[in-house]
Amino acid sequence: MEARIPGIAGHLAEQVAAVMQTVRQKQLFKRPGIAETLDWAAALMALERPALDPATVEATLGCILKHREDIDRVRAEGADLLLQQAVKAFPAAPAGRAH
Numbered sequence: 001m002e003a004r005i006p007g008i009a010g011h012l013a014e015q016v017a018a019v020m021q022t023v024r025q026k027q028l029f030k031r032p033g034i035a036e037t038l039d040w041a042a043a044l045m046a047l048e049r050p051a052l053d054p055a056t057v058e059a060t061l062g063c064i065l066k067h068r069e070d071i072d073r074v075r076a077e078g079a080d081l082l083l084q085q086a087v088k089a090f091p092a093a094p095a096g097r098a099h
Contacts, residue, residue: 005041015052016041018090020064022082025089028070036064054079 001013020037032040040063049056057079065071074082 001041004038005045008041008045009050012044012051013041016044018086019052019057019082022086022089023064023074026074028073029067030070032064040064052083054083057082
């Protein structure tokens with residue numbers, strides 16, 4: 001990801017990758033791909049987010065999920081849980097911090 005998004009912090013790239021892998025494991029109408037991952041990372045950089053936190057994930061779900069049903073499904077589970085699942089499944093990703 002660092003090759004495609006110059007200047008992205010390593011820990012943010014790890015968090016984005018872990019969350020995306022977690023999201024891809026869910027039953028969704030359309031699972032996000034590489035393009036959505038890169039778009040999301042670029043959006044987070046534009047928002048000057050050094051790390052993922054539940055509020056940021058919640059506010060930016062539209063970057064990674066294109067169908068309202070998928071957004072609603074992930075939102076219903078909660079951004080906190082999504083981040084916890086990502087860190088548990090991919091322990092190299094640091095836990096989210098408030099911005």
